[in-house]
Amino acid sequence: MDIELQLAVENLLxxxxxxxxxxxxxxxxxxxxxxxxxxxxxxxxxxxGLPVSLIYAESRAMLRDRVSALRHANIYxxxxxxxxxxxxxxxxxxxxxxxxxxxxxxxxxxxSGETVLFASGRYLDRIRLSGEIxxxxxxxxxxxxxSRRFDTLLAIPL
Amino acid sequence: MDIELQLAVENLLxxxxxxxxxxxxxxxxxxxxxxxxxxxxxxxxxxxGLPVSLIYAESRAMLRDRVSALRHANIYxxxxxxxxxxxxxxxxxxxxxxxxxxxxxxxxxxxSGETVLFASGRYLDRIRLSGEIxxxxxxxxxxxxxSRRFDTLLAIPL
Amino acid sequence: MDIELQLAVENLLxxxxxxxxxxxxxxxxxxxxxxxxxxxxxxxxxxxGLPVSLIYAESRAMLRDRVSALRHANIYxxxxxxxxxxxxxxxxxxxxxxxxxxxxxxxxxxxSGETVLFASGRYLDRIRLSGEIxxxxxxxxxxxxxSRRFDTLLAIPL
Numbered sequence: 493m494d495i496e497l498q499l500a501v502e503n504l505l506x507x508x509x510x511x512x513x514x515x516x517x518x519x520x521x522x523x524x525x526x527x528x529x530x531x532x533x534x535x536x537x538x539x540x541g542l543p544v545s546l547i548y549a550e551s552r553a554m555l556r557d558r559v560s561a562l563r564h565a566n567i568y569x570x571x572x573x574x575x576x577x578x579x580x581x582x583x584x585x586x587x588x589x590x591x592x593x594x595x596x597x598x599x600x601x602x603x604s605g606e607t608v609l610f611a612s613g614r615y616l617d618r619i620r621l622s623g624e625i626x627x628x629x630x631x632x633x634x635x636x637x638x639s640r641r642f643d644t645l646l647a648i649p650l
Numbered sequence: 651m652d653i654e655l656q657l658a659v660e661n662l663l664x665x666x667x668x669x670x671x672x673x674x675x676x677x678x679x680x681x682x683x684x685x686x687x688x689x690x691x692x693x694x695x696x697x698x699g700l701p702v703s704l705i706y707a708e709s710r711a712m713l714r715d716r717v718s719a720l721r722h723a724n725i726y727x728x729x730x731x732x733x734x735x736x737x738x739x740x741x742x743x744x745x746x747x748x749x750x751x752x753x754x755x756x757x758x759x760x761x762s763g764e765t766v767l768f769a770s771g772r773y774l775d776r777i778r779l780s781g782e783i784x785x786x787x788x789x790x791x792x793x794x795x796x797s798r799r800f801d802t803l804l805a806i807p808l
Numbered sequence: 809m810d811i812e813l814q815l816a817v818e819n820l821l822x823x824x825x826x827x828x829x830x831x832x833x834x835x836x837x838x839x840x841x842x843x844x845x846x847x848x849x850x851x852x853x854x855x856x857g858l859p860v861s862l863i864y865a866e867s868r869a870m871l872r873d874r875v876s877a878l879r880h881a882n883i884y885x886x887x888x889x890x891x892x893x894x895x896x897x898x899x900x901x902x903x904x905x906x907x908x909x910x911x912x913x914x915x916x917x918x919x920s921g922e923t924v925l926f927a928s929g930r931y932l933d934r935i936r937l938s939g940e941i942x943x944x945x946x947x948x949x950x951x952x953x954x955s956r957r958f959d960t961l962l963a964i965p966l
Contacts (some may be wrong), residue, residue, distance in 0.1 A: 495657055499811055506895035509911065513930075535730060572851060572954045574928040576913055578734050578893050579664035593668065597734055597757065599913065599928050605957025607925045609765045612732040612757050614671075638730045641763025653815055676950025693888060736892050737822035753825065755892055755915065767923045770890040770915050772829075796888045 494584060501582045501592050501619060502521075504628050509575035509596075512649055517562060520649050521555035522629075525620050528552055529632040532650055534640045535613065547635075564647065572601040573610065573648070585618075589631070592617040598650060611650060613637040652742060659740045659750050659777060662786050666802055667733035667754075670807055675720060678807050679713035680787075682738050687790040690808055692798045693771065705793075705805065720805065730759040731768065731806070745774075748786070750775040754793075756808060769808060771795040810900060817908050817935060820944050825891035825912075826964055833878060834869045836965050837871035838945075841936050844868055845948040848966055850956045851929065863951075878964065888917040889926065889964070901934075905947070908933040912951075914966060927966060929953040 504523070511519045532547040541624065549555050557568035561586055580594040616634040635650045662681070684690065688703040688770045707713050738752040751774055758768035776790040793808045820839070827835045840846065848863040865871050909932055916925040916926035933946040951966045 493654070493657060493661065495653060495811060496809070498657060498661075499809060499814060503809065503814075503897070506897050509895045510897065510909065510930075572755065574911060574913065574954055576734055576892055576911060576933065577895055578736055579666050579667045581661065581668065595667065595732060595734060597732065597755075597913075599925065599954070601928065601954040605955045607928060607955055609757065609767070609925070612759065612765060614668075638732055638757070638759040639763045639765055651812070651815060651819065653811060656815060679818060734892055734894075736894055737820070737825045739822050739826065751826065753829065753890060753892060755890065755913075767915065767925070770828075770917065794919040796890055796915070797921045797923055 494582070497584060497590060497621075498580070499583050500628055501590060501617075503582055504619065505577050505580060505592075505594060505617075506632075507616070509577055511586075513575055513584070515519075517559045517649065520559060521552040522611055524552050524630045524633070526552050526554060528630050530555060530630075530649075531633070532635040532637065534561050534637050536581075536640050538636045541555070546637075558649075574599040574601065577615070588622050588623055590619045590628070592619060596650070611637055613639075613650075616619060630636075652740070655742060655748060655779075656738070656740050657746060658779075658786055659775075660738050662777065662788075663735050663750075663752060663773070667735055671731055675717045677780060679710040682710050682713060682788045682791070684710050686713070686788050688713060688717075688788075688793075688807075689791070690793040690795065692795050693713065694798050696792075696794045704795075716746055716805070716807070723805075728761055730760065732757040735773070746778060746780050747789070748777045748779055750777060754808070767771060769795055769797070771797075771808075810898070812897050813900060813937075814896070815908060816937075816944055817906060817933075818896050820847050820935065820946075821893050821896060821908075821910060821931070825893055826904075829867050829889055829891055831888075833875045833965065836875060837868040840871060840946045840949070842868050843919065844871070846871060846946075846951075846965075847949070848951040848953065850953050852956050854950075854952045858881060862953075880945075886919055890915040893931070904938055906935045906937055906944070908935060912966070927953050927955070929966075 508523050520608050530549045531545040533545050576597045582592045584590050598611045599609045614636045617629045618632040620631050621628050666681050676778045688707045689703040690701050695702050727782050740750045742748050754768045755788045772794045774792040777786045778789050824839050846865045847861040849861050892913045898908045900906050914927045917923045930952045932950040935944045936947050937944050
């Protein structure tokens with residue numbers, strides 16, 4: 493087991509979660525490499541090998557556009573989110589790439605104060621380790637949601 | 651603190667959680683040694699020292715029987731589960747055995763798409779470290795559920 | 809990345825969570841240094857820099873008083889709690905102090921068996937590392953709750 497790699501990946505996942513929960517959306521694209529891919533799909537579609545994605549972006553520029561759209565629509569700030577991430581399994585693919593799978597849960601805290609379970613699922617990550625190991629980045633993050641039911645707010649980053 | 655042991659146990663708990671959440675039930679017995687014991691009880695019974703278990707198996711063969719029964723009854727596939735595990739405390743008992751306690755929460759995602767809190771509690775584990783440290787197995791896993799209310803689906807592995 | 813420090817802090821957070829969830833309230837003050845500070849606030853107040861705290865204690869003695877009050881009022885034992893903690897980011901400030909931020913979620917399990925989401929948020933910790941690294945203590949723990957809605961039971965330690 494590669495302890496340093498395990499903790500570097502857990503640290504990446506934790507920084508990502510806090511950036512979203514702290515509403516630091518502008519930092520979100522920087523967790524990806526320039527040509528990084530971000531997809532949201534359902535467990536059902538994923539299991540069937542269906543390429544359908546609810547959300548799809550294949551570059552940091554597209555992620556930046558998404559952030560701009562969210563800021564403009566102003567939907568993100570109306571509520572808070574809280575990500576819990578765990579059960580992180582990491583494997584080194586080669587000198588520059590690691591694969592990780594982890595479980596997540598997202599709570600949504602409404603302006604009224606009510607808290608609801610918003611989403612749960614798995615992150616399937618391909619992570620680039622070039623440069624210093626303490627700052628890995630996503631080449632691909634596939635968010636596989638357990639539920640097939642989504643509401644329109646799913647446009648928020650998961 | 652034994653860093654390698656800590657991470658090996660966290661890895662075991664993570665692999666166990668993903669196996670269940672990915673519906674790879676057939677792998678479940680292999681997380682236990684041949685004479686491994688699996689029990690589900692409530693915090694109330696556990697605190698009183700009552701030996702009553704809601705679910706009890708004392709060998710890998712019994713766990714395999716349970717998986718067969720679940721597959722036959724077809725109840726497991728009707729919904730998805732998502733385990734979150736954390737707060738893992740590990741202590742080495744001797745060269746071959748570690749003890750661990752951790753907190754868990756299980757979400758159930760219904761076919762309708764609705765997600766509910768299904769169970770929460772503590773795992774109390776006795777873990778055998780023989781062989782390579784990267785592949786420890788449960789000698790005993792006691793699942794202490796916080797709530798005393800269970801529904802009939804509790805037959806699913808926790 | 810300081811692996812030993814990271815795991816020592818995660819261990820502190822895990823022991824704290826289990827002490828509360830096991831109803832070992834009397835151990836709670838000992839997670840703090842003698843002049844340790846404990847505050848509960850909301851994300852809204854925290855973001856605005858408002859010093860208002862819902863709960864405030866600035867010494868271990870005050871925390872002990874709180875435990876006595878809780879035991880006397882008998883409100884803590886009527887239900888169970890389950891803390892999930894994750895996404896722990898740790899930074900060493902100097903030789904003796906570390907800063908940590910982590911995400912938490914607390915479930916409340918009612919006597920009836922029903923489980924509800926009780927609270928979620930961030931822990932902002934200043935941790936003293938004097939002595940053995942395996943037993944760090946809180947100089948300050950600020951509990952920033954995501955929701956601004958609290959019920960009267962918030963007097964319980966988070």
